[in-house]
Amino acid sequence: LVKDNGEVIVDTPLMNLNYDDFILKKQGIVSGIKIINNLPTIFATSPVFDSNGEKFYNAYLTFGISIDENLINEWKNYLNFDFAIITENSYISTSEEIEKFQINEIKPPYQYVDNYISAFLPIYDIEGNKIADVHIHKYDDTITKMNKTILSGIIVGGLLTIISAFIINILLISQIIKPLENLDKATKEISRGNYDIKLDYSKNDEIGHLTNSFKKMLDIIKYREKIITNEKQMAIEMSYKDPLTNIFNRKYLIEKVDDLIKNEQPFSIVFLDLDNFKIINDVLGHKVGDELLKKIANWFINNLRKDDIIARYGGDEFCLILYGLDKKDADEVIQRLYKLFQLQSFYPEDIPIGFSYGIATFPEDSKNIDKLLSIADNKMYQMKEIKFNE
Numbered sequence: 001l002v003k004d005n006g007e008v009i010v011d012t013p014l015m016n017l018n019y020d021d022f023i024l025k026k027q028g029i030v031s032g033i034k035i036i037n038n039l040p041t042i043f044a045t046s047p048v049f050d051s052n053g054e055k056f057y058n059a060y061l062t063f064g065i066s067i068d069e070n071l072i073n074e075w076k077n078y079l080n081f082d083f084a085i086i087t088e089n090s091y092i093s094t095s096e097e098i099e100k101f102q103i104n105e106i107k108p109p110y111q112y113v114d115n116y117i118s119a120f121l122p123i124y125d126i127e128g129n130k131i132a133d134v135h136i137h138k139y140d141d142t143i144t145k146m147n148k149t150i151l152s153g154i155i156v157g158g159l160l161t162i163i164s165a166f167i168i169n170i171l172l173i174s175q176i177i178k179p180l181e182n183l184d185k186a187t188k189e190i191s192r193g194n195y196d197i198k199l200d201y202s203k204n205d206e207i208g209h210l211t212n213s214f215k216k217m218l219d220i221i222k223y224r225e226k227i228i229t230n231e232k233q234m235a236i237e238m239s240y241k242d243p244l245t246n247i248f249n250r251k252y253l254i255e256k257v258d259d260l261i262k263n264e265q266p267f268s269i270v271f272l273d274l275d276n277f278k279i280i281n282d283v284l285g286h287k288v289g290d291e292l293l294k295k296i297a298n299w300f301i302n303n304l305r306k307d308d309i310i311a312r313y314g315g316d317e318f319c320l321i322l323y324g325l326d327k328k329d330a331d332e333v334i335q336r337l338y339k340l341f342q343l344q345s346f347y348p349e350d351i352p353i354g355f356s357y358g359i360a361t362f363p364e365d366s367k368n369i370d371k372l373l374s375i376a377d378n379k380m381y382q383m384k385e386i387k388f389n390e
Contacts, residue, residue, distance in 0.1 A: 001048070001217050004058045010217050029191055031184045032126030038090040039066040040123055040132045044184040046191040048221065061190060061221070063183055063214055068092065084135035098137040115139060183214055195222045244290055245297035248311035253319050256309065257369050260321075261362060268330035268361045270320040271376035273384060275354040277316040283351065292353070295346050303337060318355075319376075327361040334359065356384040 001009040031044035043064030065071070069092045072083040076094040084093035098118075111118045117140055123132040186197045195218060240252035248256075260267050274296070281289040293316065300310045300318070309321040322330045334357055346353055358379025360372040 001220065002060050002062065004060065009059065010220055029188050030126065031187075033123060033131070034125055035087060035131050036064070036066065038087060039068055039092075040085060040087065041066045044187050046187040049191055049193055061187060061217065063187070063210060065210055069094075080138070082137040084137065085132055086135060087132040093135075095137070098135060183211065186214070186218075190218070190221065195225060242312040245294050245312050247297045247301070248309060250311065250313050253309075253311040253313065253321070254369065256311075256321060257372070261367060261369060264363070266324055266326070266362060268322045268325045268327060268359055269372055269376050270322065270330065270334055271313070271358045271360075271373070271380045272318040272320065272355045273357075273380055274316040275356060275384070275387065276351055277353070279351055280353070292346055296353075299341070299344065300337070303340060305333075319373075325361075327359060327364060330359050330361065356380050356387060358383065 001011070003009060029044070029046040033040050033042055035041070036043075041064050043062065045060055045062040048059045048061055067085055072085060072092065073094050075081070075083055082093065082095045082098045084091065084098045117138045119136045121134045121136075122130050123134060125131045189197055197218065240248055242249040257267075257269065277289065277292070280292055293312075297310065297312065297318070300320070304310060304320065305322075307323050311319050311321075313319045320334075322333060325333065338355070338357070342354060344353075358376040358381070360366065360375035360379070362372060365375050366372050
């Protein structure tokens with residue numbers, strides 16, 4: 001797992017590779033074969049995105065396995081053939097005998113010389129350029145032991161058998177490559193933000209080690225994605241909270257009211273403004289005023305119905321959302337709260353604290369959010385003016 005500036009986040013010690021050879025920037029998901037450290041290397045690389053497949057994390061997930069001496073020796077044990085991999089700058093094989101045959105001496109697709117069957121396949125890179133040859137070599141003296149009088153007929157049948165066996169073994173090789181194709185598919189799923197991928201490969205070989213390393217990298221990505229998702233959710237929640245009183249703020253109130261209107265759910269909104277709050281700030285100080293706002297917010301939370309909402313609109317102004325109440329029922333609820341509030345003594349100083357309010361009901365008064373808030377605000381100021389004149 002590599003950042004786009006080349007910094008390695010997580011890697012595996014199985015291969016000593018230059019990650020710049022793998023990261024093909026601005027090309028999306030890429031898989032194929034490249035010459036890496038003078039060896040043909042099967043690889044796949046993909047940019048890492050978030051769970052929505054939109055945000056690029058400036059990192060690339062790459063896995064690969066080099067076709068080296070250890071790997072072709074495993075193929076030899078599995079297929080009972082000798083192998084040689086020939087590139088422009090390297091030659092690796094499973095036996096010295098195979099090195100006696102030059103690649104340019106073998107006529108496609110096979111050759112039988114001195115009791116040896118030889119065949120080769122070209123390997124092409126992702127650009128379609130030939131980068132190596134796979135030389136397959138096997139000792140078989142069956143034909144030499146046959147009677148020369150029937151040699152021609154037997155050779156034809158034997159060669160057909162050999163060709164069939166060769167095709168079957170090529171298919172077996174594809175079974176070795178198949179787990180890597182599964183990893184390639186997994187990489188594509190990760191690039192789409194799907195991290196719930198199941199990888200089953202239990203063999204204790206290079207591919208098994210590669211699969212385990214891939215799983216570890218995937219776990220790290222899933223863990224980081226979970227942290228990012230949690231932090232994103234916390235940021236959203238914080239954007240809806242008033243930092244002083246820890247109740248909902250104006251942004252949440254507007255979005256909530258707008259959502260209720262869109263879903264045609266009846267409600268009443270109550271606009272509150274504290275009486276004499278300016279005197280508290282002027283006489284006792286803003287710190288005391290802030291503490292008073294916290295206490296009043298908590299008081300409303302404890303005395304409202306469970307599903308009703310209180311939000312700080314600004315300064316000493318609050319708004320209540322009373323679900324499912326028409327104007328008459330909402331007025332009864334707010335009258336009860338108003339009387340209880342008058343009985344509270346938030347501070348020992350002889351400064352009476354009360355509130356004025358106004359009610360607007362959806363859909364009775366309006367189906368527009370701004371109009372509802374304006375109606376409740378105007379009614380609140382009418383009540384405050386009546387109190388002032390008294």
